[in-house]
Amino acid sequence: MAESVCSRPSNGGTILADFSQVLIDGLMNGAIYALVAAGLSLIWGVMDVINFAHGEFLMVAMYACYWLGSLLGIDPLFSWVLTGAFLFFLSAASYLLVVRRCIGRSAMAPLLATFGLSIFLKNFCLNRFTPNFRLLSGTIMEGRVLHVMGASVPLPQLVTALFSLVVLGCLYYFIKRTRIGWAIQATAMDREAAELMGIDTGRIFTLVFGFGGMCVGIAGGFMTSYLAVFPEVGALFSLIAFVVVALGGFGSIPGALLAALLIGLVESFAGFYIAPVIKYVAVFALYVVVILIRPKGLFGW
Amino acid sequence: MSDHMLSVSEISCSYNGVQAIEDMSLDVGVGEIVAIIGANGAGKSTLMKSIAGLIRPDRGSIKFCGEDITGTPANRMIFKGVSYVPEGRRLFANLSVRENLELGAFSERSRDVVEARLAEVFDLFPILKERERQLAQTMSGGEQQMCAIARGLMCGPKLLMLDELSLGLMPSLVEKVLDSVAEINRKGVTILLVEQMVQEALEIANRGYVIQVGRVVQHGTSRSLLDSDELRKAYMGM
Ligand SMILES: Nc1ncnc2c1ncn2[C@@H]1O[C@H](COP(=O)(O)OP(=O)(O)OP(=O)(O)O)[C@@H](O)[C@H]1O
Ligand SMILES: [Mg+2]
Numbered sequence: 136m137a138e139s140v141c142s143r144p145s146n147g148g149t150i151l152a153d154f155s156q157v158l159i160d161g162l163m164n165g166a167i168y169a170l171v172a173a174g175l176s177l178i179w180g181v182m183d184v185i186n187f188a189h190g191e192f193l194m195v196a197m198y199a200c201y202w203l204g205s206l207l208g209i210d211p212l213f214s215w216v217l218t219g220a221f222l223f224f225l226s227a228a229s230y231l232l233v234v235r236r237c238i239g240r241s242a243m244a245p246l247l248a249t250f251g252l253s254i255f256l257k258n259f260c261l262n263r264f265t266p267n268f269r270l271l272s273g274t275i276m277e278g279r280v281l282h283v284m285g286a287s288v289p290l291p292q293l294v295t296a297l298f299s300l301v302v303l304g305c306l307y308y309f310i311k312r313t314r315i316g317w318a319i320q321a322t323a324m325d326r327e328a329a330e331l332m333g334i335d336t337g338r339i340f341t342l343v344f345g346f347g348g349m350c351v352g353i354a355g356g357f358m359t360s361y362l363a364v365f366p367e368v369g370a371l372f373s374l375i376a377f378v379v380v381a382l383g384g385f386g387s388i389p390g391a392l393l394a395a396l397l398i399g400l401v402e403s404f405a406g407f408y409i410a411p412v413i414k415y416v417a418v419f420a421l422y423v424v425v426i427l428i429r430p431k432g433l434f435g436w
Numbered sequence: 437m438s439d440h441m442l443s444v445s446e447i448s449c450s451y452n453g454v455q456a457i458e459d460m461s462l463d464v465g466v467g468e469i470v471a472i473i474g475a476n477g478a479g480k481s482t483l484m485k486s487i488a489g490l491i492r493p494d495r496g497s498i499k500f501c502g503e504d505i506t507g508t509p510a511n512r513m514i515f516k517g518v519s520y521v522p523e524g525r526r527l528f529a530n531l532s533v534r535e536n537l538e539l540g541a542f543s544e545r546s547r548d549v550v551e552a553r554l555a556e557v558f559d560l561f562p563i564l565k566e567r568e569r570q571l572a573q574t575m576s577g578g579e580q581q582m583c584a585i586a587r588g589l590m591c592g593p594k595l596l597m598l599d600e601l602s603l604g605l606m607p608s609l610v611e612k613v614l615d616s617v618a619e620i621n622r623k624g625v626t627i628l629l630v631e632q633m634v635q636e637a638l639e640i641a642n643r644g645y646v647i648q649v650g651r652v653v654q655h656g657t658s659r660s661l662l663d664s665d666e667l668r669k670a671y672m673g674m
Contacts, residue, residue: 324531327490328527333513334539335511
């Protein structure tokens with residue numbers, strides 16, 4: 136499925152051009168993975184809940200962006216604001232309606248609940264929108280390519296990647312430097328002590344779930360400018376997001392960024408220099424090796 | 437009645453059906469230091485947690501400044517003026533001293549008030565000023581305890597509840613920390629204190645309650661408790 140990400144004319148170029156092409160592709164994909172994974176990581180780190188519907192939230196964001204584009208003519212360059220906000224509310228609502236009831240019970244409860252939510256969302260979209268691939272056409276950035284160091288860099292991917300980094304930076308700043316951010320960290324470290332500070336940790340959980348959704352809402356919004364939408368589109372991304380979070384350490388945004396860039400690079404280098412079919416094998420092999428050596432991830436606490 | 441800041445009347449609490457405290461009553465007057473004494477597992481922390489709103493009593497009522505606060509959730513109690521420094525300090529380990537203190541003042545919106553309180557607690561514990569940027573988990577036990585007390589003060593409480601301050605501190609430090617508690621009290625904060633160092637605690641307290649397996653078995657002025665043979669035998673090994 137990710138073939139659609141990087142089907143582009145070979146420039147038949149030199150070794151250096153190939154190398155920079157592979158490098159840039161890897162970094163761009165890595166940056167996008169980082170934003171998708173950050174949402175998962177945040178929820179996991181603060182609430183100890185693995186949101187199995189994370190990939191489906193991404194899919195919902197992409198459909199939302201697709202319909203905003205094809206029905207209302209809003210370009211993904213602008214509709215990410217709407218999908219980000221929409222996913223914030225969708226995700227916060229899923230917390231309030233579903234996940235909240237499972238917290239404090241067995242560890243399996245939230246896992247199964249979010250898994251159920253993912254199946255619901257996937258089948259809802261399958262039912263309403265058919266399994267067909269839908270690619271938004273006529274977007275502002277469509278077909279624009281930059282040439283850097285012999286590599287051709289499609290503008291939609293580049294903008295998505297750069298914007299992912301900006302959003303990650305904002306999220307990191309928010310968590311590290313603001314009052315609410317400290318309250319989120321405090322809730323993650325010791326929920327009871329956080330309550331004693333006057334922090335309503337139930338509201339913090341709602342907020343964190345909302346932010347988790349917002350990350351894929353924004354990512355999905357931008358990705359629709361170059362990726363086809365279909366009901367299964369979230370699967371690969373959520374799998375990669377799990378690997379990123381496991382490698383980067385739960386709840387760590389810098390960890391997620393580094394792990395995601397690493398995975399983006401492994402994927403593109405293995406895909407180009409070994410064989411395209413090998414790229415995910417390489418990613419998961421890396422994951423297995425790291426987990427065997429460092430169970431808490433490369434950058435985990 | 438009205439001169440009591442806190443009145444706990446006949447509360448019972450249980451964990452998963454197992455009774456931890458039964459029909460416990462206690463009063464704390466404005467400006468007092470009251471000590472709670474008892475063996476491990478007697479129910480001292482349970483009493484404090486139920487006042488702080490972390491657990492809800494099965495029966496009985498808790499009044500604070502004349503208002504019934506039974507079952508008020510913990511995150512609201514701080515707005516009412518009750519601050520609880522829990523057993524084991526429970527600092528936010530990966531945050532700096534400064535961030536821990538700021539979180540203590542989470543309920544306070546005005547930046548000026550927060551700054552003024554920071555200045556106050558730095559005045560009380562100058563070491564915290566030096567360690568402002570240090571992560572809480574990298575500080576010594578004594579420094580952490582001061583940080584925990586300071587964090588509890590940052591909300592400007594009327595009542596400060598301190599659970600086993602002396603845990604893991606050397607005796608000379610315990611006295612120093614208890615001296616700071618007396619100083620905090622002189623500045624007008626009412627104090628409810630759980631303490632294993634019975635002698636030292638009663639020396640700064642006005643009154644004390646002795647609890648055993650979930651019940652109050654003795655209470656009175658610190659003087660009378662210090663003179664009680666029973667108490668001296670049971671808790672001071674004399
Ligand atoms: N979270 C809990 N779940 C189940 N039982 C608990 C819990 N907390 C306390 N208890 C039980 O309640 C009783 C009173 O405990 P509590 O912590 O109030 O004692 P304590 O007087 O503070 O003891 P210590 O001096 O050791 O701190 C004990 O029998 C304890 O085992
Ligand atoms: Mg205790």
